[in-house]
Amino acid sequence: MAYSIIKKKSYLFFLTIQLLTNCSSSDGVIGINANDLVELNTISSGVQMAYPRGSTKSQYGFYAYVPSQYNIANTEKYPLLIHLHGGGARGDSSVNPNDLNSILFDGLPSLIHKNQWNPKHPMIVVSPQSPSIWNTENLHNFITFLIDNLKIDTQRIYMTGFSMGGKGCYDYVSSKGNKSYVAAIIPIAGWGDVSTGNQFTNIPVWAFHGDADRIISHDKSISMVNAINAENPTTKAKITIYSGIGHDSWSRTYDNTGKGSGNSAYDPFDISIYEWMYLYKKTDL
Numbered sequence: 001m002a003y004s005i006i007k008k009k010s011y012l013f014f015l016t017i018q019l020l021t022n023c024s025s026s027d028g029v030i031g032i033n034a035n036d037l038v039e040l041n042t043i044s045s046g047v048q049m050a051y052p053r054g055s056t057k058s059q060y061g062f063y064a065y066v067p068s069q070y071n072i073a074n075t076e077k078y079p080l081l082i083h084l085h086g087g088g089a090r091g092d093s094s095v096n097p098n099d100l101n102s103i104l105f106d107g108l109p110s111l112i113h114k115n116q117w118n119p120k121h122p123m124i125v126v127s128p129q130s131p132s133i134w135n136t137e138n139l140h141n142f143i144t145f146l147i148d149n150l151k152i153d154t155q156r157i158y159m160t161g162f163s164m165g166g167k168g169c170y171d172y173v174s175s176k177g178n179k180s181y182v183a184a185i186i187p188i189a190g191w192g193d194v195s196t197g198n199q200f201t202n203i204p205v206w207a208f209h210g211d212a213d214r215i216i217s218h219d220k221s222i223s224m225v226n227a228i229n230a231e232n233p234t235t236k237a238k239i240t241i242y243s244g245i246g247h248d249s250w251s252r253t254y255d256n257t258g259k260g261s262g263n264s265a266y267d268p269f270d271i272s273i274y275e276w277m278y279l280y281k282k283t284d285l
Contacts (some may be wrong), residue, residue, distance in 0.1 A: 001232040007022060047071040048112045050100050050176040052093035053129070058145045059138055060128035063101050065112050067122035070151065077153040079278065082182075083127040084134055084161025084168040085109045091146060092131045103127050107162055108254050116255065124150055134161075134168030136175035143181045152168035155281040157181045160273070162250035163216065166190015166207075170224060174199050186273050188250040191220035197227035204280050205237040206273065210245030211263065220251045235280070236268040 046068035053061035070078060085107065091099030104113045109127040111117040128142055145155060149275045161169045169185040170192030177199035184204040207225050208217035218241055228237040240262040242249050252258030253273060262269045 031149075044231065048109065048125075050097075052097040052100055053069075053258065054094040054201040056145075056149075058128075058142055060130065060142050061097075062107050062126055062142075063100065063103055064150075065109075065125040066150070067124070069122050070124070072151070075151070077151045079121065079123045079156035079158065080143075080150070080152045081108070081123045081125045081274075081277070082139075082143065082159045083125060084139075084159065084165030085127065085129065086161075086163030086165050088138055089129065090131055090162075090164075091129055093129060101127055103129055107165075107250055108160070110252055119272070121278045123274070124152060130168075133164060134171060136168075136172045139168065139172050140176060140181070147181075153281075154181070155283060156278070156281070158184050158186070158277045160186040160188065160254075161190065162188040163190060163247065166216075166221075167192060170196075173203050173205075178202055181282075184277045184280040186253075187221070187224075188253055189216050189221075189247055190224075191216055192224040194223050194227040197224075197229075197231045200226070200228040200237065201231050201233040204233075204235040206267070206276060207237070207239040208242070208249050208258075209239070210242045210246050210247065210249040213247045213249065215247040240269045241266045 006120060045066050048065040051058070051062050053059070056082050059076050067078060073241040085103055089102040089105065092100055093100040096147045103109050108117065108125060112125060126146055143157065146152060159169050159172060166187035167190045169187040170190060173180050173182065173185060173191050174196035180203065182203060185207075186208070188208045189210065190207070205225065205228055207221045211218045221239055225237045225239040242252070242258060242261060245252070252261070253269070256272050260267045
């Protein structure tokens with residue numbers, strides 16, 4: 001199998017440990033009219049659109065963004081980036097469509113909503129919403145649904161997430177290994193199962209965490225990266241640690257303002273994460 005080199009709102013989340021995630025408020029949150037969101041092919045290029053649960057055949061409600069270059073009439077395909085939210089954005093938009101707005105408070109969908117995201121390489125970005133901890137089989141089926149409905153370059157499917165979503169990234173690969181769709185993952189302020197390092201041998205990983213995180217210790221990211229590297233992966237897993245930063249280590253990562261500020265004892269944040277992921281594509285399809 002070959003791979004080629006290529007944030008205010010507080011809440012309490014309980015899993016195996018107590019998890020508090022800080023979210024920022026977002027101006028002009030998009031209102032949702034489920035009646036206008038029946039078919040996925042209604043998506044407009046350069047726009048991030050809401051699809052409440054039940055408006056499509058997906059088991060998730062989600063926000064989807066396609067780049068301005070995207071044209072449903074042509075054959076060009078684009079990389080896909082799946083963004084997994086943290087515990088505070090959990091909800092079920094089939095019960096209350098406005099639940100989906102919580103996805104816009106933080107992370108990558110927030111940057112897109114505020115027109116503050118402009119990567120070098122155009123990408124489709126899809127941000128699903130889960131009512132509970134991320135389920136790996138549901139995630140896998142969701143990506144299959146997206147592949148069936150959008151013009152996706154299946155060799156360039158990436159995944160990122162923070163807090164609970166960081167765990168979701170790890171869990172997806174831990175469960176699916178080489179059968180997963182992803183070519184690379186970027187888990188932030190997350191944790192994983194250190195007994196599954198051998199599932200990551202062909203999937204590049206770049207983890208981020210703050211060493212002042214009192215919710216999820218940065219040691220959990222370090223342990224997971226060490227477990228992966230102990231299996232001699234094709235591409236060594238990376239970890240960037242921010243000194244003096246708490247649980248929200250994702251904002252500075254997604255908007256690239258954290259570049260150059262990592263602890264020098266760990267891997268430097270010296271390239272946009274979007275450019276880094278583009279270095280890798282899956283060629284075993």
